[in-house]
Each structure stands twice: as structure tokens, then as C-alpha cells.
Amino acid sequence: MEKLDLEFYERPNVLRIAHELLGRLLVTNWNGNQTIGRIVEVEAYDGIVDKASHAYGGRRTPRTEIMYGRAGTAYVYLCYGLHHLFNIVTNKRDIPHAILIRALEPVGGTELMLKRTGKPDMDYSIASGPGNVSKAMGIATRHSGVDLLGNQIFIAEDRHAIKKADIASSPRIGVDYAAEDAGLPYRLFIRDNPFVSGKKKLVK
DNA sequence: CTGACGATTCACT
């Protein structure tokens, strides 16, 4: 499996990268256990100009500092005290772009995913929604800062390219606080994929 | 030091 490289992550257009992440494989690897999921839903966060981003207005805190670092790094944070949300840092240093992975279609290590999530059987919800993605993949806040060019967590190329026509967009979920930016179509997902989270309300 | 709250999920009405 070929990893996506630094050039891929360092590019300036976060929406373009988000588009290109769809259909690719997220891999986690630790304690001799590997899990693999195809990325079917993402959200782009456009740095300091984006009111929905933790880095809006150039806000820097110990937690968000990761986003100002090198592209191709994991940014994981705890949401609502219980959910670990996994993001990918993009663009050059000091430009805090990030992409939230919101849903995966299980590809490998499904037994382990079932064990981690406590589900008796495989179903569409196993890695649907950002909290469930992390749970199924075994990702937690302690992985914030992990290098995606390494072997623990990485994104792999995949032969099957996603056609542009198969990608749909909508406003992002749970960012109503972001005023005029709340309506931006920065949530991207593979049309008709049953693992995509939420209700189906297509924008285009 | 303190309190308010979140890029959510799930069970329940």
C-alpha cells in the first residue's frame, strides 16, 4: 500500500484535498493490529478565515497548535467529553487547515472494529460519524500529533478513483455557531454510500 | 481556580 506523501498534504486548497481524500484508505496500525477503512465522508476547515474552525481568527491554544504545524499530521481532540474526532492537518506550517474524517466504509480488520465498538455484528453505523470513526479505528486524543507519513496512522492510495459525479456536498454538521460560514458546502461525501452519516439532504 | 461548553451519539418518547 502506497502512502500519500507530504506533497499531497501540503497543498493550499483544503477543499481540493478533501475531495481527493474521498475513496482513499485510512489505515491504523498498532500492537500488531491493523484496521483499514475507505474514506466516504469528510469536512474541510479553512483555517483563520473560517468561523467554524478552531483556528478562526488565528486563534492559537495548546490544543490547536498542532494545526499550525506540518501538514500530514493527525489532529485529534475530545468532543463533548466522550468522542475523539480525527482530523488531518494540511497546507504549510502556520496555515492551520484541517480535514475532519466523518465516515468510513470498513475494508480490513473488521473483527477488530467490532471488538472496539462493542457491536455484535457489522452494520452501516460501525464507522459512520466522526466519533465512531475514531472508535472503530482505535484513534484517541493521545494520537494527536502523530505523523501520517509514518506507519501508525496513514492514508493510502487506492486504485479505484472516485468520479466527480459521485461526490456530493452539504453544509457541515454541528457548526451552527459559525454564522455565515455555517452554510458553506464543506462537507463532502460519496453519493449513495450507505456508510455516510446523517440524514440524506443533498445540496448538489 | 472555576465554570461553561463542544466539529457527538444513542436511547427513549
Next chain:
DNA sequence: GTGAATCGTCAGC
């Protein structure tokens, strides 16, 4: 549709 779970983070004192 509504509400509880649950705790690290951060602004404000």
C-alpha cells in the same frame, strides 16, 4: 424530537 452522558480546554476572574 428531546435529553443525558462526560471531561478536557480555555476565557475570565
